[in-house]
Amino acid sequence: MLKARKLLYPFSLLYDGITTLRNKFYDNGIFESQSFDLPVIAVGNLSVGGTGKSPMVEYLMHLLEEQYRVASLSRGYKRSSKGFLLLNGKESAAEVGDEPLQFKLKFPQALVAVDEKRAHGIKELLKLKTPPEVIILDDAFQHRKVKAGFYILLTSYSDLYCDDLVLPAGNLRESSTGAKRADVIVVTKCPIGLSPKEQETLKNKLQIKRGQPVFFSSIAYSKEIFGEAEPLPLKELQKRHFSLVTGIANPKPLLDHLQKEGLKFEHIAYPDHHNFSTSEIEQLQQKELILTTEKDFVRLKEYIPADKLFYLPIATHFIGDREKFEEAILSFVAQQK
Template identity: 50%
Template sequence: MILIRKLLFPFAILYGFVTAIRNFLYDKAVLKSFSFDVPVIAVGNLSVGGTGKTPQIEYLIRMLQENYQVATLSRGYKRKSKGFLLANSKSTVSDLGDESFQYHTKFHNLQVAVDADRVNGISQLLHQTIPPQVILLDDAFQHRRVKAGFYVLLTAFDDLYIDDFMLPTGNLREYQSGAKRASVVIVTKCPIDLSEKQRLEIEKKLQVKSYQKLFFSSISYDEFVYSETTKKAIKEIKESEKLLVSGIAKPKPFYDFVQKDSDEKLTFNDHHDFTESDIDSIRNKSKGKIIVTTEKDYMRLKGKLKPEKLFYLPIKSTFIQNELEFINTIKNYVEQSTRNR
């Protein structure tokens, strides 16, 4: 795989050239961007997959929903529906995609919308009977047709964008210079015991601009796994015989947290659409044991396996330091933007 990626280097140069021209045209206003009269926060990354966008979006939802009517808008990756769709009581994971369906399931006062055309999606949201007061754009850092008021750029601790290269040789969607659009940069998935030396080394490598702020976060796991009707303590789960199933970009931390040496694992591609054959394979592999999966995968597996056998492990984004500064930065933007309307 590494050799193939190296052989595709000329295509990476071409892809980088095309994205650079596109960004240049947006920067010079040759291609039009649309702004909106409502606080819009875009969360995304420069690379494909595995930077922790979902827990970061959920962090922002929890922070803002007490004081504002919040909406999320994403394209709804791998959904079966088309165009603009606002989630309702009858919406399914096929309608919304796994991440949006997860938001819809967890946050009952949240407006969850999907639309590949973010400009149209925001316009439709603002024409609802109760329009949102804050809109969170999920995975929209490269969606230049919308000019968000605030950009949150995520980069994983073990896969910093500064060390990466353009697709398909590397994993970057655009050149590293795209980071200049960020309002804040968050280094995600850091070890909880991140040292001062490690932090300073990353600060030196990233060299964020004077108008940007740099934060560090880690992934914290829940103390329980949950089924449709019950929960089990992690300590009990770690000691139990089980089958682990994942369809996320980087499943190793999940496996490391819950597995015992004898546990079997079934690993699928990110956002995998589980087929009947896959479900049969999971049933056969589990042999009556409980099945533990990620929360995102649970959204796609729920209803296809026995509910008393299927459990999921929730995760959260946790700031290692300066959390209050991050909260105040977001709230100040929202409050100022709201006052300026």
């Protein structure tokens, strides 16, 4: 792996140069960024996948939905459709993307839309009879054609952007200096018992700019598994033979959690946002019981019997300073409105 990285490093320098120049063009107004007259919050990362963007978007939607008419806007990664679509929850994951469908099913009152052109998507949302009061852009840290009012940058505890290289030698979409654009940084997937001393060490390692807030969060797993059938206690799986099916960038935290719960299972891993083939579906239909992620559940629920398919919900859990994070979000939205 190290040898491969060395071979690819010259290409990383080229890619870094291109992305750095692009960012400078946006910073200096040579490339135009479009702003909008309502609060727009962008959630994203510097690396390719696996930092917990979906739980963060859901956290924000839950925080804001009682006071504001909230919309989430995604590009709908790997969807079969094109252009702007406003979800009603009856679409397939293949048509609109797994994460947008997940958002709509969990927040039926929210406006959930997909559009590969974010500026166009915002304009379409604002044309609605009851337009949103707040828009959350999913995976939009590098999407600079839209200038969001508030940027939340996520980086995983086990894969910090400061320890990585730019593509293709590493996994960064742009240089780690791009973190300076963030209004807040959240280190995700931290150990639950992360001490204040360790938090301070991580802040120093990230080389944050002066006054840039850094928060720490972990994954909170549900005690129950859910599906279209009755929910079951997770502990119930200690008595059952089951298969864990994942199509996510980094399944290791989930594997570790299930093993700590004393569960034994076979793990069937697929790439992130995997579109299941007919033969793969047929193989999965033979399994006695399947546990999967919420994202994969929306892809599989059309094909696997309801009594055999369950997912384990996860949520963002802040390790201290939760109130400060929420106050930063609520204060921004209130000021922008």
